[in-house]
Amino acid sequence: QQQVKQSPQSLIVQKGGIPIINCAYENTAFDYFPWYQQFPGKGPALLIAIRPDVSEKKEGRFTISFNKSAKQFSLHIMDSQPGDSATYFCAASMKENYGQNFVFGPGTRLSVLP
Amino acid sequence: DAGITQSPRYKITETGRQVTLMCHQTWSHSYMFWYRQDLGHGLRLIYYSAAADITDKGEVPDGYVVSRSKTENFPLTLESATRSQTSVYFCASRGPPQETQYFGPGTRLLVL
Numbered sequence: 237q238q239q240v241k242q243s244p245q246s247l248i249v250q251k252g253g254i255p256i257i258n259c260a261y262e263n264t265a266f267d268y269f270p271w272y273q274q275f276p277g278k279g280p281a282l283l284i285a286i287r288p289d290v291s292e293k294k295e296g297r298f299t300i301s302f303n304k305s306a307k308q309f310s311l312h313i314m315d316s317q318p319g320d321s322a323t324y325f326c327a328a329s330m331k332e333n334y335g336q337n338f339v340f341g342p343g344t345r346l347s348v349l350p
Numbered sequence: 351d352a353g354i355t356q357s358p359r360y361k362i363t364e365t366g367r368q369v370t371l372m373c374h375q376t377w378s379h380s381y382m383f384w385y386r387q388d389l390g391h392g393l394r395l396i397y398y399s400a401a402a403d404i405t406d407k408g409e410v411p412d413g414y415v416v417s418r419s420k421t422e423n424f425p426l427t428l429e430s431a432t433r434s435q436t437s438v439y440f441c442a443s444r445g446p447p448q449e450t451q452y453f454g455p456g457t458r459l460l461v462l
Binding site for chain 1: 392442454
């Protein structure tokens with residue numbers, strides 16, 4: 237119940253395409269869903285996050301879509317650029333048991349071709 | 351500099367040696383974490399700390415020891431390094447907004 241599943245494992249798109257990364261969770265106690273972006277040689281950095289009381293959140297070219305009933309959420313990158321090439325991790329968290337409740341998906345390696 | 355820092359950034363050691371990885375944060379966040387990142391495994395939690403002098407095991411704690419005598423520091427020690435501990439180690443702290451996690455730049459450890 238603590239797992240977060242993420243797909244695809246890797247993704248290649250052309251510049252201007254709209255890559256979509258999907259995540260699914262089981263534990264309905266999760267109440268915070270962030271996405272992290274990690275460039276080679278760097279630590280993961282918070283990209284965008286959503287709470288389950290909204291179905292969509294946009295920040296620039298990045299959009300999270302959230303489906304509470306299906307327990308799924310996804311990241312869409314509009315007008316993708318080669319600079320978006322990175323590994324993306326979804327995560328889920330809850331207020332209870334802060335220490336171990338931050339669960340990461342396995343990551344998606346995105347390559348945006350020029 | 352504000353934020354979370356790790357040292358060393360790169361480390362090569364030999365099997366059986368003791369290695370300590372340092373982590374320092376300037377935000378006074380209560381929670382701090384150590385992860386290791388390996389191909390095919392994503393981020394795996396080694397240990398975490400809720401406050402000074404309070405630590406607990408994560409998913410993969412064997413072979414590691416942590417301490418937290420001060421809120422801002424959270425060192426990770428490999429008591430007797432093994433080749434399987436070759437990895438990239440990330441320290442993180444948790445704080446606002448939304449209690450998210452903030453990661454350090456990582457330490458790349460090679461155990462020969």
